[in-house]
Amino acid sequence: xxxxxxxxxxxxxxxxxxxxxxxxxxxxxxxxxxxxxxxxxxxxxxxxxxxxxxxxxxxxxxxxxxxxxxxxx
Numbered sequence: 001x002x003x004x005x006x007x008x009x010x011x012x013x014x015x016x017x018x019x020x021x022x023x024x025x026x027x028x029x030x031x032x033x034x035x036x037x038x039x040x041x042x043x044x045x046x047x048x049x050x051x052x053x054x055x056x057x058x059x060x061x062x063x064x065x066x067x068x069x070x071x072x073x
Contacts, residue, residue: 034066 005021013019018027038057040050 032066034061 008021010019020027036057036059039052039055043050
């Protein structure tokens with residue numbers, strides 16, 4: 001079945017992004033990352049007021065593999 005797509009606006013496409021307009025059968029990630037961030041790190045918008053108090057981000061990760069990318073070649 002065809003897809004009817006209206007007006008779109010793409011601001012930014014990074015190296016690991018997937019952009020698809022219209023029909024698609026299968027989309028899969030080609031890479032994975034792990035991000036450590038404290039409280040209030042990814043807030044976006046205008047006139048934000050973030051009150052976190054005392055915040056600690058623990059980055060100790062004893063296991064070797066979190067996300068496998070096997071089969072996504």
